Amino acid sequence: MAETKRKRRETEANNISDYAIYLENVCKTFSDGVPALSDINLKVKHGEFVFIVGVSGAGKSTLIKLLLRELKADSGTIYVNGFNLMNIKHGRIPKFRRTLGVVFQDFRLLKDRNVYENVAFAQRVAQKSEREIRRNVPGILSLVGLAGKYKAKPKQLAGGEQQRVALARALVNQPKLLLADEPTGNLDLFNTAEIMRLLETVNENGTTVVVVTHNDKLVNDMKKRVVTIKQGMIVSDDENGGYFDED
Amino acid sequence: MKIRTFFYTIEQGVIGVLRNKWFTVATVATISACLFVFGIFSTIAVNVAYIVKNAEQNVSVTVFFDEGISDERIEEIGELIGRRSEVGRYELITAEEAWEDFSEVLGEYADSFTENPLENCANYQIYLNDVTKQSQLVSYLDGVEGIRKINKSDFTADTLTGINMVLVYVFIGIILILFAVSIFLINNTVTMGISVRKEEITIMKYVGATDFFVRAPFVFEAMIIGLIGAAIPMWLLYYLYGIATNLINEKFAFLSFLTFLPAWDIFVYLIPFSLCIGVGIGFVGSFFTVHKHLRV
Incomplete structure (x- = not known):
């Protein structure tokens, strides 16, 4: 009996390690009693590119917050990059987050620091030496096409450029998983295409990419896996799926 | 770190x-x-x-002795005073010193005195550590043999x-x-x-x-x-x-x-x-x- 249990746990552990994201029967209700997510089951394997789509208020951002462990689910199982987010201690959360890259719609750059410092900050947090920082930051800024603007402050950059800085910051620690919450929400068509091209390149290099969006054109052009959330529940999960924005 | x-x-x-x-x-x-x-x-x-x-430290209690008191007893009284915790410092003013000081005030009139009119005015000037303890010291001194009179200023101390x-x-x-x-x-x-x-x-x-x-x-x-x-x-x-x-x-x-x-x-x-x-x-x-x- 004990042997069977142990084997089941080992199998489960092996299964979980196959996934960048492993959610099983996850529920989250806000403090005012409004259900945000109900019985969410989602498994994203390492190296996948997934869109999570849905109208405003569907629960996409709550899902991202659960994956970042900004919020804790009420019930269910959540593993991200092998970390059990239902049991993780507060002191271990920073270590977990260093395995992720995060990009937001509003860029969230440190306004009083220049491009170089914004990207270097993620490396400093990860306790990288100055030598490593001096080597890695210019490289990642070249990748996003901002090597020439490393001294500029965020407010001196256009929206697309700011998002590329945010992307460079998210990628500089070579995360296993990149979470992008409406990364093109504030961008024009040209910059949207540019950011998506970069995300695709990142994915081709082995990083799992999860993009939350309600931009149907973007989703339909990319022909990737699409997970649709409606009223806090996953209503469809299609490889090479499509999406029609109901907003 | x-x-x-x-x-x-x-x-x-x-x-x-x-x-x-x-x-x-x-x-x-x-x-x-x-x-x-x-x-x-x-x-x-x-x-x-x-x-x-x-x-406070300039408020003093003055102690005068019985007539004909011996020098030894004056010294003993001084030692008793010195042992009190409320006493900051004390000094003996002899009759001669008292007359010397006073004759400076009198000037030429002092010459008309052939004897020391302050013969019985030798005293201890006692300065307190804490003026609130003046009455405590005075009641102690009242019981000491050889002390004739104690001068103090209740008003100054109380104020x-x-x-x-x-x-x-x-x-x-x-x-x-x-x-x-x-x-x-x-x-x-x-x-x-x-x-x-x-x-x-x-x-x-x-x-x-x-x-x-x-x-x-x-x-x-x-x-x-x-x-x-x-x-x-x-x-x-x-x-x-x-x-x-x-x-x-x-x-x-x-x-x-x-x-x-x-x-x-x-x-x-x-x-x-x-x-x-x-x-x-x-x-x-x-x-x-x-x-x-x-x-x-």
Whole structure:
């Protein structure tokens, strides 16, 4: 009996390690009693590119917050990059987050620091030496096409450029998983295409990419896996799926 | 903590002071203003206490002896007086010394006396440590053999005791209120200054910064600001104290009975105390304010 249990746990552990994201029967209700997510089951394997789509208020951002462990689910199982987010201690959360890259719609750059410092900050947090920082930051800024603007402050950059800085910051620690919450929400068509091209390149290099969006054109052009959330529940999960924005 | 993180904290703390100029100026101004008022009041309080203490030490009790008392007994009485804890110092004025002093007052009229008219006026002048204990000493001396008469000033002693008590309560009350108001104002300024940087803290947490890594530069920054905010009023007060005491001594001769404490005697305590308050409030205020925003 004990042997069977142990084997089941080992199998489960092996299964979980196959996934960048492993959610099983996850529920989250806000403090005012409004259900945000109900019985969410989602498994994203390492190296996948997934869109999570849905109208405003569907629960996409709550899902991202659960994956970042900004919020804790009420019930269910959540593993991200092998970390059990239902049991993780507060002191271990920073270590977990260093395995992720995060990009937001509003860029969230440190306004009083220049491009170089914004990207270097993620490396400093990860306790990288100055030598490593001096080597890695210019490289990642070249990748996003901002090597020439490393001294500029965020407010001196256009929206697309700011998002590329945010992307460079998210990628500089070579995360296993990149979470992008409406990364093109504030961008024009040209910059949207540019950011998506970069995300695709990142994915081709082995990083799992999860993009939350309600931009149907973007989703339909990319022909990737699409997970649709409606009223806090996953209503469809299609490889090479499509999406029609109901907003 | 790694050395790299230590230097990062120092560097970011200093940069933070320079980068967030308005926060720095506002907080330094608040701390300086509070500690300046606190410092002025403390300086006045310490000086008033010093002046009262000086006045107390000039209040003496005079003890006269029985006629024909022996020199040995006078010496014994002196020893008894010297053993009392309430006695600061005492001195024997012999009949000859008493007449010598008095004849200086009389001038040429003193020559008409062939004998010492103050023959029985040898006495002990006793100066107290604490004027409130005058009655305690007097009741003891009443029971000592060989003492004929005790001169004392109940009015002076009672007045000084009363002033002392009132001053103690008033000064403690005002200083406590000033101190509490200072801490409240300073803490509010630090809290507001850090709260507007909530987004910065959130971003740091998203990229995987530990609580310590986020908090340490903020705390160090607030401690630097606290130190500057405390140093400015102390420097200013030290400078002004010298000018003020000189001015009073030189320009207001009628106040010459006021003896002020030397600046260093006050500021040797006030400066480290104020600097500790400045740094301490910076530390505590920023520590708890940042803590509120760390649950991301």
